[in-house]
Amino acid sequence: MTAEVSRVQVLAYRWHVQQLDRMPGVATDAADCDLLDLGIQNTGPDGAALALHLRGTPADTGDALALAWTLRGAPHCYRRADLPKVAVATAPLSEADAAKRIFDANRPLKAAGIPTFDALRAVAHEMRDIVHEPTVKGDMSSQLTARMPEPYLRFCRPCSATHMYEMPFRLAALQAGLELRPHTSPPVLERIPGWRGAAYAHTGTDAEPRFDVIRGYLHFFGPSDPKAVAAYVDAPVRDVKANWPADAVEVTVDGVSRSALADDVDALRTSPPDRSVQLLGPYDPYLQLKDREILVPDAANRKSLWPTLGRPGAIAVGGDLIGEWRPRTSGRTLTVETAPWRVLSKAERADVEKRSTALAEFRGVAFGGVTVAG
Secondary structure, three states: OOEEEOHHHHHHHHHHHOOOOOOOOOOOOOOOOHHHHOOEEOOOOOHHHHHHHHOOOOOOOOOOEEEEEOHHHOEEEEEHHHHHHHHHHOOOOOHHHHHHHOHHHHHHHHHOOOOHHHHHHHHHHHHHHHOOOOEEHHHHHHHHHHHOOHHHEEEEOOOOEEEEOHHHHHHHHHHOOEEEOOOOOOOEEEEOOOOOOOOOOOOHHHOOOOOOHHHHHHHHHOOEOHHHHHHHHOOOHHHHHHOOOOOEEEEEEOOEEEEEEHHHHHHHHHOOOOOOEEEEOOOOHHHOOOOHHHHOOOHHHHHHHOOOOOOOEEEEEOOEEEEEEEEEEEOOEEEEEEEEOOOOOHHHHHHHHHHHHHHHHHHOOEEEEEEEOO
8 A cells, every 4th residue: 555645744754864853962973873874965164064963963073984076976974984885885876877977078988989987997096096195186187187098088178278077087086995185175185094995896786775875865865756866866767767676665745656665654654743943054965855846845945945056055944944044254253144935933033043053153153143134
């Protein structure tokens, strides 16, 4: 029998499974966050650190976490101990998937008769050979450009120079046993201590269930469908369907057919509603889903929350998004500018003030108050 759930139940489930209802101090260390299995994108001024903070983890004062370029070529935060398994899980599912993930870089490779996986292995081999000491991305790119033959290179009009294509460079880094040094701009790559993995010795089809990105998306962003998962992973829909979990079951969300992992259905039905307020960062995992119409039904609000450039953060109340926020800084003072989509209650306004104060404390600056845009 097909399970039936409502949008309200889906939001409560996602809020709970992403641990946004955890009290501060519940987690014992920075690695104690379930989303690290899938990876937390480290983009924006606060990056993954704020996402972890909002989920109750203490600041990482040790070496428990690491950054790597993985899904969509974006930097993601993982538990350092998991990196070998993450390298398997985030590898393409097939040759066609590998070709799709590197976009226009595959055209000259295909024309030269070079299989995509072979090309990525070649890039990873050279990157590993180059990095013996921490290496700035620009230096890495220059050395790769000097080493790689023409099918791997492109002419960059803005720079008026020849470079490596960007996506093969990014996707091969973890396979080469390289991580990103935190808080560096431009990025600095360095060797992962004790790395023993061979580049692209496995495809994503060999992933352990806990780190499998298709399962991870269904667990943290479910119920969903292959098209949304494919967009998140940057994989062809055909490959996602071919690797769809055997324990995925049909679930209808307000009458629309989707899929969820069988073990998550009870939680979908029973996750308790929560009224806690959070100021989610622009790239918080909760906002990284691809079925945005469930999270934000109003088309104008969706367009405003996910513009092409310059994303705001989101004001959330227990999984329901109710507006946007942007940081406004002056010297060492942070003011939070809000743009609610509805009238906030007195309690909600107080909670937004409290969360804004906490954000200033998290950034280590003075709090200048909350304003309303317009």
